[in-house]
Amino acid sequence: MYVASQMVKGNKRLSHTFEILILVLIVVLCFIIRLFSVIRNESIIHEYDPYFNYKLSNLLKENGLYSFWNYFDDMSWFPLGRATGQTLFPGLMITTYLIHKICHSMGLFIDIKNICIYIGPVFSVFTCILTYYLTKEVYNKKGRNSGGAALIAALFVSISPAHISRTVAGSYDNESISIFLLILCVYNWIKCLKEGTLFSVVLCSLSTYFMGLSWGAYIFIINSISLFMLAIIILKKYNIKYCIIYNVYYILTTILCLNIPCINKSIFTSIEHLAMHGIYLISNLLLFCNFITNIFNLDEEKIKNIFIKICFIIFFLIFKFLIFADKLSWSHRSRTLLDPTYASKHNPIVASISEHQPTTWGSYYFDIHLVLFFLPIGLYECFKKNANIELFFLGIFTTLCMYFSSLMVRLLLIFSPFVSILSSIGLSSILSTLIEFADKPREVKLADFDENNKKPEDKCSTNNNSVKQNINNAKLETKQEHWNENENENKDVVENNCNNVIKNKIKEKKTPNEISENKSKLIIISILSIIVLLFFLGVLIILHSTWCASIAYSESNITFYSRNNEGGRYINDDIRQMYKWIKENTESDSKIIAWWDYGYQLNAMSNRITYIDNNTWNNDQIANIGLILSSNEKNGYEELKKFDPDYLLISYGGYSKNSSDDLNKFLWIIKIANKKYNFISPLLYYYHENAHPLGSNATSFMANSILYKLSYYNITNEKVKGFDYARKIEVPKIQNLKYFEEVFTSDIWGFRLYKIKQFV
Structure with a gap:
């Protein structure tokens, strides 16, 4: 090494x-290591926001920078629209x-x-x-x-x-x-x-x-x-x-x-930019302080300390005034x-x-x-x-x-x-x-062996002779002591005792070179052990990262693997199936209500008008959609008339075992609506924030809500068999809808599209 x-x-x-x-x-x-998703599946764009980014990249390619910079999207956030080029x-x-x-x-x-x-x-x-x-x-x-x-x-x-x-x-x-x-x-x-x-x-x-x-x-x-x-x-x-x-x-x-x-x-x-401006003022005051001290030959250290204290007091007062006066x-x-x-x-x-x-x-x-x-x-x-x-x-x-x-x-x-x-x-x-530490010379410099300036060969021979003489002297002394104490003892026992004492004295008389050699071996073994341990940790890091890249972070939310009741593996492609059906079977000017998570994808992949999306810039409009989803059919329909939509899209994961469907987001939908409409309280729908009172335990507000009914409508058919596999509950029958008509449900029931009846 x-x-x-x-x-x-x-x-x-x-x-x-x-x-x-x-x-x-x-x-x-x-x-x-970042290509697992392409190798295992296909070349597709993942997640929600990327579809909006892709749509605008395509727009930039087709129409140029000027059109992109001034683009107004009238197909999102209907009827308000969005000045996209100025807000991204x-x-x-x-x-x-x-x-x-x-x-x-x-x-x-x-x-x-x-x-x-x-x-x-x-x-x-x-x-x-x-x-x-x-x-x-x-x-x-x-x-x-x-x-x-x-x-x-x-x-x-x-x-x-x-x-x-x-x-x-x-x-x-x-x-x-x-x-x-x-x-x-x-x-x-x-x-x-x-x-x-x-x-x-x-x-x-x-x-x-x-x-x-x-x-x-x-x-x-x-x-x-x-x-x-x-x-x-x-x-x-x-x-x-x-x-x-x-x-x-x-x-x-x-x-x-x-x-x-x-x-x-x-x-x-x-306020996020306030520190930048404050430090700019302080640095300029310090430069001014340096200029003053050089011109008038003042005590630089003293002047700087005074200036720094004054600057921080002024900056603190400005900061306090601007924040508490709501100026920023x-x-x-x-x-x-x-x-x-x-x-x-x-x-x-x-x-x-x-x-x-x-x-x-x-x-x-x-x-x-x-x-x-x-x-x-x-x-x-x-x-x-x-x-x-x-x-x-x-x-x-x-x-x-x-x-x-x-x-x-x-x-x-x-x-x-x-x-x-x-x-x-x-x-x-x-x-x-x-x-x-391992590369340091192993020789130990000892003053006792350098006094006579002997050659290494002479030093070694002298050391060996002295050691032999010490061993012989020790042997004679030990034998004499034991023979004087008890002359009748067994001679073999005496010899064994002598040998033990001799070994101990040999250890005591080891040369510094031998001690240094043993220490060096111990140090090298310790260092190698630490390096092997670090190498093992490095291997664990690489294995974990490879697993994350291949499994955890390469699964697309567009197409992903699921397992059926028999344990068989299949590809869940409900999202693209639903968006393709909407694009091919609805009018080009159709207006579709869906929760904001799906706004970007719905607009980019189906090219249809949406009311809210992932930009979440208008909290009031999102709260309005939350009110519609959490209301009963009659009240929800009255609210829908104000927006004049054609369809309502629901995400349901009870059959595909998708835990990120709209029912699992329902608590947040209610909380968002509650910020504008105080009468929509989570306690009317949930016994507790962490509980799921669905199925037979559902409250009357929950069981009558539009989101609940549209998710579980006709769920007791032969295919789904009235069971919610995501939440592991049996679902009561919901057969009749007055204001909505089911027009399409994806193969694995991941998405359900309902047409809103007119003039009911």
Whole structure:
């Protein structure tokens, strides 16, 4: 091991080639591990939001950027519509459009749908490579094995389950490219701290701008940089260069973000951006303080302390006035991050989304796995006394990620690349320490053996003679003692006792070289055991990540595997069957009511008018649909007349064993309706929030509600046999509907479409 490491160290070109070769293998693994969904099923787009993104990407390709930017969607949120081009993050669509243009200019005529499907795995490769260079940048110091740490970081990121969940083939969402952009922002900011050039600051601002175009988490990066500046000011680690860098970054980023329609003036009116402005003022006051002290030759330390105290008092007063006077606005998601109970109390729409729930330890273990165990060592490397400023920033950023990921499970995605980087630094630190310790010379320098400046051969012979003489003397002394005490004792016993004493004295007279050799063997065995243990943990991480990629995160909610009552496996394709039937058998101007989860898919795959969708921008309209679903037939029909719909779509999982159907969401539907209509109380439908009073135990409000009746209508036929397999209950007969007519039910009863009768 020592010889091999010295050979690699001695040949930099060989070392670099070896690193690049390993990085290529990691990149290949990163790409292919995300293709399980395509290999096992087919090339399709997953989930709900990606279908909306695909629809707009297709629109951008067909009509160009100007039409896309000013697009108004009159087929969603009927009758209000939505100014789509001004209310979304267009970065993903623009990136897809540019890739499509580049491919066609090179003669590669790739359909835009395939680009949408594979953009996640492609950008995960870019993320993996950038993670490698970021780790080398922050951990590059004399005596450190930055290449090894960088390769481990690239491996951890490439197989991180949290990262895989958003970058598998078919996952066409904002996060598919935004994690790469997030790491790019961090990388460019670290380059700013290191180089301090105008070019590096411009690159950092541009990457933040593109992050703002693509995902709402741009707020996280600008606030993290602001908090880092605040930390180095408080700890007095700042200098003039850092203040100037931040000022240029602030000005450029603010100007660029003003040109993003979905951000625009909110950069000045929302509390999420307040820290950015405050730190800008403080940094300029510090620059002014430095100017004053240089002009008038004042005590710099004293003046700075006074200025810092004044700045913080002013900033605190402004912050307090703006927040408590309601001059600035919070977004619901930001409030949820500061107060995890806020959404459940004040905004059930946000609370109903599983991604917005607080993170459990099980989620950490599942999505981060054993990589998390090495994080404390990486944080120690960042915050120890002699750590460089780049590592210090990375430590602050990762700590913020760790805190916010505990409040919202979707933020594990942001945490995963940085826990991978710091864990790789921690693991590399352990391995480097062990290998350096094992590579130390085994010879022990002893002053007693160097006094006469003898040759090694003379020393060895002298040592051997002295040992032999000591053994003979010990033998004679021991024999004499025993013969004097008892001359009649058995001679064999005396000899045995003599031999035992001689062995003990031989042990006492062992040479330091022999002791050193034994200790070296013990140390090497211990080090090898630790390395084998770490290798075993690495294998467990890879196996777990592969399982997550192939099973947990490659199952599409469009087509997925289910099992029938006999245990047979079949593909559940109800969703596409229903949307295809709607597209082919209903009028092109048909208006369909469905819960907001299915709005994007219904609009994109069936090309029909919808009332609510996954954008959830109008809480009142969502509450109106909740009121309709929770009302009885007569009252619900009166409410339906106000919207003039043609059909009502219900998701039912009682036969296909789908636990995410509308009945399981009914509690949230009622809570959302209750925010506008106080007479819709969950206690009228549920005995307790965690109970399911369905079937024979259903309350009168539950049994008469439209959602309940349309889900269980004609459920007692020969195929379904009146049993709800998802909730494991028997269902009473519901045969007569006055205001609704069943027009289509999918093969496995996953979706049911009802026509709303006119003039009843």
